[in-house]
Amino acid sequence: MNEHKVVILGAMGAGKSTLVRAVAGGTVVDTDVVNTDASSSKLATTVAMDYADVNLPNGDRLRLYGTPGQQRFSFIWPVLLQGARGVVILADASSPDVVQELQSYLLAVREHAQGVPVVVGVSKFDMAPEVDLDSCQLKVQEIAGRPLPLVPIDARSEQAVMLLMDVLMGEVEAAALVDDHA
Template identity: 30%
Template structure:
């Protein structure tokens, strides 16, 4: 049995756990804890080590999806989780411009040490106060060739589109 993995990263509360839950065939192994910091109390619990989801391809191949913890104080986990990944997805909450700076920093960190393909997912695009994807591209300083996709983490078709886009980029890189 061969296993491959992809990593889902992004700022706190950007929707990483939900993204993995939407397509995982097992209940996501989530290491969530109740939130203690006042500033982070926009949700009840958060990921402190990793989320872990699985998609069985056939009897010889399994894809694992790993979600990194969003808060910067757990960034020592990022590199450990990213070892051996095929590619990564950076999730960003389109309704919270206050997290764009951190998203940029996470993206730059990952790009600096991980020479694998990646895509950026502008999550929560179904919300009224979501920023336009092209405005986000400028705010995040993403070059035009970086794939930036509109996404809704709780919508299976949307998650599939993001994963297929990343896999297509991986395929293109292999094909040269």
């Protein structure tokens, strides 16, 4: 059986905890507390991480780690990225500047998880289906230096999140093949 550590990055309120819960089948560890960050009106926010084990249909197991979105906890991102097999960057389609939102997380991956497969999930797509996905992809190209899979999702949907994980696992397998032949 293969185990894969997958880390979820993204801004405050992008839906990282929601995504982890959607596929956790009820067993999730979270560290959400009442939000005191005045820059956001959300009720709860993650202060350390979200964690869940997810069994895939092929027998593999995912160990999912959701990060805290607040910038003051950014020191945790590289810690959680250690040993990651794959990364999901979540960007909130309904935020005023979804493209800008992607930047710090793309940079964090470039710095701390070079070469690790990444998929970009554009969350809250149900709330903002008019979001400019082309501009998101241009930003990704600019920082990652190559196109990455971009998947619009509703992070509350188990089915949508499993599809996103499927895309990520495809990238992980492709990267492993390249490594084998290097």
